[in-house]
Amino acid sequence: MVKAVVAGAAGGIGQPLSLLLKASPLVDELALYDVVNTPGVAADLSHISSPAKVTGYLPKEDGLKGALTGADIVVIPAGVPRKPGMTRDDLFKINAGIVQGLIEGVAQHCPKAFVLIISNPVNSTVPIAAEVLKRAGVFDPKRLFGVTTLDVVRAETFVAEITGEKQPSKLNIPVIGGHSGATIVPLFSQAQPSVNIPSDKYDSLVNRVQFGGDEVVKAKDGAGSATLSMAYAGFRYVVNETTLTQHSFAEKVLKAAKGESGITEPSYVYLPGVSGGDSIAKATGVDFFSVPIELGAGGAEKAIDIVGKANEQEKKLLEACYKDLKGNIQKGVDFVQNPP
Numbered sequence: 001m002v003k004a005v006v007a008g009a010a011g012g013i014g015q016p017l018s019l020l021l022k023a024s025p026l027v028d029e030l031a032l033y034d035v036v037n038t039p040g041v042a043a044d045l046s047h048i049s050s051p052a053k054v055t056g057y058l059p060k061e062d063g064l065k066g067a068l069t070g071a072d073i074v075v076i077p078a079g080v081p082r083k084p085g086m087t088r089d090d091l092f093k094i095n096a097g098i099v100q101g102l103i104e105g106v107a108q109h110c111p112k113a114f115v116l117i118i119s120n121p122v123n124s125t126v127p128i129a130a131e132v133l134k135r136a137g138v139f140d141p142k143r144l145f146g147v148t149t150l151d152v153v154r155a156e157t158f159v160a161e162i163t164g165e166k167q168p169s170k171l172n173i174p175v176i177g178g179h180s181g182a183t184i185v186p187l188f189s190q191a192q193p194s195v196n197i198p199s200d201k202y203d204s205l206v207n208r209v210q211f212g213g214d215e216v217v218k219a220k221d222g223a224g225s226a227t228l229s230m231a232y233a234g235f236r237y238v239v240n241e242t243t244l245t246q247h248s249f250a251e252k253v254l255k256a257a258k259g260e261s262g263i264t265e266p267s268y269v270y271l272p273g274v275s276g277g278d279s280i281a282k283a284t285g286v287d288f289f290s291v292p293i294e295l296g297a298g299g300a301e302k303a304i305d306i307v308g309k310a311n312e313q314e315k316k317l318l319e320a321c322y323k324d325l326k327g328n329i330q331k332g333v334d335f336v337q338n339p340p
């Protein structure tokens, strides 16, 4: 029996993500937690004829405990999104406390669950989660993931617009680093199959992958950030030679937990706690970093080191990434260790 929880389930990302998880044959029980509207979202989803039993929880009557108890996987898109002109870091003040509170609940009620953090700024909210779990003595780095898949999805789409690839998700373009501006580093040199980016288009393409989220925030004009493409990123198509299959990040983690091998997903993880991560931490000078992760029964089994494969142009991008990322990580750690 697999119990999945979405915290922030009534929001722009939370609702479509909950829908996708309700549709998943891998989920037996789906608990929706939010500070508002979960009874309605749960009632709506419960009419879908897939097996998962759906329940909605609010903070009253110990709702967080009810939602989290027995959870195998907790996906967190709770918090405020950006408005035009804001950076993800501007969200820190509000979202840091929200993530801290939810992770305290995880530490208490489902310390062994896989935790997928979507709430921004991911660069800082994942270190916050790690600190909270460490304090509670239940931190397992293999079970904590920052969701950066949308950056890869954007890279595939924007590259295909240049190369003319008709099936953009066939492109496999590693995007490493963090999930904000200059910390997002696409490694076009490592694309599979290889891609040819004309040199006069390189800078603007990198910029578009790094700041693609701003396009959506601006176009929505105050009414939110990327919700639908984010939900898709959580449930993207994986194309192989003959089949077109769909897996959400959450489903991939669950499949790997059940013993399926060969599953990878990019994610922002605590490197020293994941096999292969130490050498990447040494090379980058940061403990939290997004690279392709091989998933296994225990969660993040192996961090795949592609940092060393970056070409000269990409190395320059990486230098800028490390600088910003260090500050973002420290901010998250300080938030828990020396509360404001």
Ligand code: NAI
Binding pocket: 007, 008, 009, 010, 011, 012, 013, 014, 033, 034, 035, 036, 077, 078, 079, 080, 081, 082, 091, 095, 098, 101, 102, 117, 118, 119, 120, 121, 122, 147, 148, 149, 150, 151, 179, 224, 225, 226, 227, 230
């Ligand atoms: P939204 O405002 O539509 O939804 C957020 C939901 O969180 C709301 O329903 C709100 O009631 C709920 N919430 C607030 N405090 C809560 C608490 N203490 N416990 C449980 N739920 C709580 O926002 P949206 O667009 O869904 O974005 C959510 C987050 O995801 C934002 O921080 C946004 O920046 C981030 N995001 C992350 C992406 C990624 O690639 N990792 C991509 C796009 C957005």
